[in-house]
Amino acid sequence: MKVAVVGATGLVGTVMLKVLEERNFPLTELIPVASEKSVGKEITFKGKKFPIVSMDTAIGMRPDIALFSAGGNTSLEHAPRFKEAGTTVIDNSSAWRMDPAVKLIVPEVNAHELSIDNKIIANPNCSTIQMVVVLKPLHDKYKIKRVVVSTYQSVTGTGVKAVEQLMNERKGIDGPKAYPYEIDLNVLPHIDVFMDNGYTKEEMKMVKETNKIMSDDSIKVTATTVRIPVMGGHSESVNIEFENDFDLAEVRSILEKSPGIIVVDDVANLKYPMPKDAHEKDEVFVGRIRRDESAPKALNLWIVADNLRKGAATNAVQIAEYLIQKELV
Ligand code: 11C
16 A cells, blocks of 8 residues: 555644554555655654655655645645545545535444545544544444533644643743633633634534434534643543433443443542543543433443544544455555
């Protein structure tokens, strides 16, 4: 497999390279792509040096797969050009996600939807990915009616500038700002831009992307997405109302058996998922599993995952692995 990583020097691109390396991805040639100012520099992959090339050079090399993490505009402009060259693009931006002709994939949930004709495949938003990995097996068993989610999202979801803002504030240094307010010792109920309905775009992504990935518009979702001064991953408090009643022990057992999930739920010993523990892990961690005592057939959960891994790079690489395994590329 000839694989291009577009946005190879960014936060997600760097993690993509790390994940490809760790998972021993069957790669014969690596084509790192970045902006003009990085062209000619080198990145090291599995101990070997690879030159960073321009978009045009990469397209000319006709990769089998291109993992894109370079922002929506770059993706809108260049993903179709790779597709023309016969490349299958897995895109981490929001540019193609709601396009009816493009599949929005979380392998544990809906990889089976993929066919050889899907040449641009969308990777969902990080906060949606970790939630649907947990919702899917529960929906299959009890049928979900409604989800109320509040997120506690890492600054790494915004990018390098936000990480720098947090670190500078912590050291008392002035510098460029990614957020309209201080983030250290603060909480911002504001991720992405505000929309006409008073929700943020991040909140509406959680609603629309969940319905699309689960192929079920009957699931009602409402979200409040919040930025917190944390690095290791995103956390989510999730309330789920089911059509059918459930047994708590059975819920736990279903989650324990589901792919990609690790249950950490032993409050007697103060065990619950935290971003510090999820950092650099590929799984989704679930804990605080308890019945919602204020409503029938309702459950509360706490879900944590590394947003740069399962929320971005790992999910994209898993899609690529699925395509290879099923000979769809
Ligand atoms: C954040 N979820 O944490 C965002 C980052 O649509 O891929 C990813 C945005 C996206 O700020």
